[in-house]
Amino acid sequence: MAKKLWGGRFKKKIDKEFFEFQKSIQYDYKLAKYDIYHSMIHIIALKKAHIISANESERLYSALKGILEKIKNGTFKPSLYSEDIHTEIQNGVEKKIGSLALKLHTLRSRNDQIAFDERFYCKVEARNIENFLSAVISSLESLGNHYKKYSIIGYTHTQRAQRIYFKHYLQTFQFMLTRDKEKLSNFERSLVIYIGAGALKGTSLNRNYYNKAINDFLKFHPVLSKEVKFSENPLDNVSDRDFIIELLTILSTLQMHLSRLAEDFILYSTKEFNFFSLPEEFCTGSSLMPHKKNPDFLELIRGYTGRVYGNLIALLTTMKGLPLTYNRDMQLDKEPLFSSVDIIKEELKILPKFIKKIRLNEDTIEKSLQEGNLYATEIAEQYVRKGTPFKKAHDIVGKAIRQSEKKNPFFTAETLQEAARSLLEKEKQRNRVVHLSK
């Protein structure tokens, strides 16, 4: 067990199993970079407030920078004995520059750090996902352009409805994903990263020092300028996980969209539909059945919907009925967040490669478009244009379908049109007769 950031009032040593149970380093190490940002701003503020000297500040800053380099180049290896990432980083600084490291935690609270770190993470990852989404949208557009003039069948109730352009079909998904992208973008742009909340009511290190420190820090991190701010309401800041819930809800809807795309593509690549050929590189076989080529990628996407929904409900449940302000329950927000972000990123990373390689089975599609039913609506609409009330046109075509089906279940548009024409004719004659006989 490594050093802890608290303990003066405790007589007894922490129970080992409980220490293992409550620690978070095994997942919150993912926040290392952002935690260092917090520390950097904080020590500038401490220096401005003359609580640490310029020299102390410099030594601390440089030790933090060293760790940041390691994070960036992938050589940062957190000790699993630390309680959490905050402790781990302070220990890392201590290893470099000795007991001066202890000043890092002057007048600050982990309640403030973790909220800062998580907000930073959400902002960065929302941007990443936006970029991945753009690539998926492009790949759908490419595929649509590749088959620009092709039609396919449009479905309602998984039953053949009307002939539509393949490009339009794909655009439906583009519309869905574009909505998701806009939500991510709104979320990310309006997300402010607060600092300075203390444990719950701020500390005596005041607003001015922090504001100056933020300014200084942002000079070196221009991309984030204007988005880090001194806490407007510390009580709220340490209590609030709305931003995580919001990200998880956006990802849930996005994942739902992917599940619908997956479902359709699975259907279209069955032997029965046979509209799509899926790229072999993204399918797997069976260890028993030699002929299998399974759409595993799509199935896994569909299946992950459970996980992404589960992560959302996990956090919503955890937050239910928590008294103000911070409660330890809130530590458990991280694993669901990281899980959903990682799942979505992996899916989106692979999707463009996959989509671009989908091929239409033109013969099957061509044949399927011969089916007369697909044109029933338009035939009825023609009669409406010629003055038949829609209700009657709908009825006549309905009866014409029954007639045509009896002769041949796979009748054409022409057959159907002819049957409808003849039914209408007969009806007119009947009406004339009725009329005459009156």
Added chain:
Amino acid sequence: MAKKLWGGRFKKKIDKEFFEFQKSIQYDYKLAKYDIYHSMIHIIALKKAHIISANESERLYSALKGILEKIKNGTFKPSLYSEDIHTEIQNGVEKKIGSLALKLHTLRSRNDQIAFDERFYCKVEARNIENFLSAVISSLESLGNHYKKYSIIGYTHTQRAQRIYFKHYLQTFQFMLTRDKEKLSNFERSLVIYIGAGALKGTSLNRNYYNKAINDFLKFHPVLSKEVKFSENPLDNVSDRDFIIELLTILSTLQMHLSRLAEDFILYSTKEFNFFSLPEEFCTGSSLMPHKKNPDFLELIRGYTGRVYGNLIALLTTMKGLPLTYNRDMQLDKEPLFSSVDIIKEELKILPKFIKKIRLNEDTIEKSLQEGNLYATEIAEQYVRKGTPFKKAHDIVGKAIRQSEKKNPFFTAETLQEAARSLLEKEKQRNRVVHLSK
């Protein structure tokens, strides 16, 4: 069983139990008003396209207006024998003007109507909830102003942390609810109400006629101007329920906030905390125990969190993996939507009355603020200002607490300060001795 909007191709009559199972009039009657708007726009478009005559259009419009009046004055009583609200309204028109009513459904689909109706409902209800939220926020502000100069205890981990202003405490909830209000406002402002999607690919009634019809209609409904539009992507419009999911997620977070307020207020009105006196008019008693005065209103709010989350997960689950475009599963979006909207509205309607009548038990609060621990952090911070490293100040105050507690578990700030001073003094002497002896 009333008349249906389909059936020409069917030889057999629908099974009665199945008809009951699948009908939706028992809940979708709530959309009546919006469904009439759809019909109004639609018949203007039909007239513009010369599919119905000006006279027909007028008679249809006026019949619809008659029903609308009934809805507005509360005398609309839908027949539970109708299949759905669309059929019910067409039947209503038929009762008034006979078979001309059948032309109402010319070139349109219920898939389009229901999406239009639901979008309209969501927009209107989001605005209603925003207004209710404003009143709740005001009531919190009033209560805060009433007790402007009062402090209470701020908690973390449900353990006493630091002294805070009661007004600041309440503002935490104001911040939460203001975030919810902003989300509702963004949602509502960006929600476009589409018309013209047909069953999935539009109809031969084209964009221009609809655009003119929308213009004409909106002249008489100026409040909604610019928000009704001709479908940009019909395939997407009939497939999409994102807007409902989005509203349900906003309501879930809002409900979570209310559950936290409820939890705190329940705690503060226990005999043990005894900070709040709740208004009797919003409490209930026990049928067995004569002394009980229970915070039922708050408990029900906390309890309803389950329902509101459940409604969200219900719709997310239903939408998972649905193939494009419309599927009948989507009919089941309405009950969860209506349920969450109604629950939230009822809670918010009562909350302001309740909040304004909360009274602080000043004596208990005053006494609780005597506890020395509440000032431990500030005492430690004073030492930091005087040059003690924070880690050491934290340790010293921690030990001073242990010492003070031993003498009297309810020690004051003065006792604590004195104990800390004396410990620090002793340590300095020890260090001096160590230093001298070297």
Added chain:
Amino acid sequence: MAKKLWGGRFKKKIDKEFFEFQKSIQYDYKLAKYDIYHSMIHIIALKKAHIISANESERLYSALKGILEKIKNGTFKPSLYSEDIHTEIQNGVEKKIGSLALKLHTLRSRNDQIAFDERFYCKVEARNIENFLSAVISSLESLGNHYKKYSIIGYTHTQRAQRIYFKHYLQTFQFMLTRDKEKLSNFERSLVIYIGAGALKGTSLNRNYYNKAINDFLKFHPVLSKEVKFSENPLDNVSDRDFIIELLTILSTLQMHLSRLAEDFILYSTKEFNFFSLPEEFCTGSSLMPHKKNPDFLELIRGYTGRVYGNLIALLTTMKGLPLTYNRDMQLDKEPLFSSVDIIKEELKILPKFIKKIRLNEDTIEKSLQEGNLYATEIAEQYVRKGTPFKKAHDIVGKAIRQSEKKNPFFTAETLQEAARSLLEKEKQRNRVVHLSK
């Protein structure tokens, strides 16, 4: 607002909107029958304890019996002004026999009544659902027997796997539903209906009187004998809603099974698969597209999965973190329970009629069974029997498939067998050559 069962200590009248918000009669009227059972046992116990006279007991009992008759013959119309079903029934008794009705609530608590009522409801409805399930299972068996000798394609990953018997295919659902039925049966048999918990610690009306009263009552309701018991642990009884959660989880799994059946049957009735003809009486059409015959019944079943899961998560969430013992939050257990029970019952009631009328499209199925791939596994297995290591047999058949597909994507088992034989032959020759050349 009708009379309430409490109020002596209250100075102010209850707020009207809050009264509406908190009342439960609009749904808990469903428990009327069971609530009367509770009252019947209770007044027998009061009589045995000499707290009410034999004459009073008789008059109360007979008034209750009158209401029970109304419930049984469907003429019971609860007043929506009552707070809850307990109050409603007491009011009903009062209307019949005047103020003696007030003695009904002597030494008892609604906390005890509601737990008794809900347990009774769950037991009865679990039995009902068991019976409905039996009919569904039978209908699957009938359909299987009707097509006893027919094979269809078995799928994994929605890709054709192996030829299987249609009867075996249907038995998979029979197995699932039989598991559900067994769970319901275990649940229902082990569910004890407790009485006598008081508000939380029992009352001074003790065990012996209740035990005698239960005996007397059960003589007249023999079907339930041995299942009503005096509370073993009153604190637990009023706190516990496990039995509802358990029923909701059984129903969730059952609903999941139905969703899988629905999904398969929807697939099999697409034009593309075309294995099933669904009975028209359970399909609906489109108001725009004259040709549509949609599998709405199956889609609604699939869609209701959302609701049934949502009801489960609703109650789980509501119960999370509730302090002991009874809390008003628990009132909200009823709507999710009733909703899931009603949904499941309606589905199961219709399913047997639906299933029995499903017809196989024998031609399409016959044709689909020609596909060589379906026999790939068995061809590989034949080689294993003749001594080829499975890994090699699997490889050879895999390659044979690639070869056969190139010539004709819809090759037969014979083609595949021939291709495999020839590949194996060539390999043997190659090996022989290799062997000779060594």
Added chain:
Amino acid sequence: MAKKLWGGRFKKKIDKEFFEFQKSIQYDYKLAKYDIYHSMIHIIALKKAHIISANESERLYSALKGILEKIKNGTFKPSLYSEDIHTEIQNGVEKKIGSLALKLHTLRSRNDQIAFDERFYCKVEARNIENFLSAVISSLESLGNHYKKYSIIGYTHTQRAQRIYFKHYLQTFQFMLTRDKEKLSNFERSLVIYIGAGALKGTSLNRNYYNKAINDFLKFHPVLSKEVKFSENPLDNVSDRDFIIELLTILSTLQMHLSRLAEDFILYSTKEFNFFSLPEEFCTGSSLMPHKKNPDFLELIRGYTGRVYGNLIALLTTMKGLPLTYNRDMQLDKEPLFSSVDIIKEELKILPKFIKKIRLNEDTIEKSLQEGNLYATEIAEQYVRKGTPFKKAHDIVGKAIRQSEKKNPFFTAETLQEAARSLLEKEKQRNRVVHLSK
């Protein structure tokens, strides 16, 4: 990328990122032991069927045994390059005995293996959790016995209700956990571990060989005897994950119980209630506030409820609407299962140590029991025994409370009794006067 168990029909190499996305070794390594059991039974069956020789069988068996030893002594380190645990183990065997390892997979499918492995895992872990539960129940009993004669306040609505024994209070949790234990025990005892399902319809390796193999195997693993069986319905076996859902629902209810215990214990250890002293070894402090001693263990338990519910909803969602039989979506059942099992085990492991060290603050409790309200119900009950109708007794005591409160909010039982007596007396006199004056 390590060797795969399939691939003959594939021309293209699997995409690397997709391979990473779809592999499961990073979590399914937890099933290693059970996967080896499957292999052991399988090779015995292959030998019995003369598909492999006795010598081959022995070499395979001994290689598997070697790996099993490693798993048992903790030195098994799966390669993260393998696709899954089945492949990993086959590769491990190949490393030991060369290409003979390839025969391991003769006539079997991973669909069968994974279902076998997971069933085994669930059975073993259910037993483990049962044992942990026993220890928790014992610790509650110990604590109850330690404070055998102590009373505390029983609550409803978090408001003081009646005096109860502390032991009875704790028994409420014992009852809850005992129900969970019984459910686990029923689950575990009735869980059969099937083998032989093939990919979906069994293989040509038939029932008799498997039955013999199972017998042989079970001789060496007597504890599990009679619980491994040849597949009764292969189609069902590879489609079914009910057993995991069932375990997850049992764990969800169990976790809900723990969350209620946690909530109560958190409340009782607040400064305000102050009934409990929690053991310091299971609390943590604050990095900013020196005085804090937070009930983190209890908060984390309460918080984990979100995760355990989320895991349940994740699997339910994933299984919704899956066509028969196996789909790759089902691979995603493992992480939620492992997560809930691990969380519950860790909580239960620590709880007994924690519970045994809880100490009652006797003075605070003694004082709290002085409150007159706690005895209001019993006072009313006394009047009932003496012939006062309960409704009137309830009213009188209610008024007596109002009177007593006005004088002193913390009145005693004696004060209350006296006030009630005097009110009743007055009323009798009034009635007498009314009577006389008539």
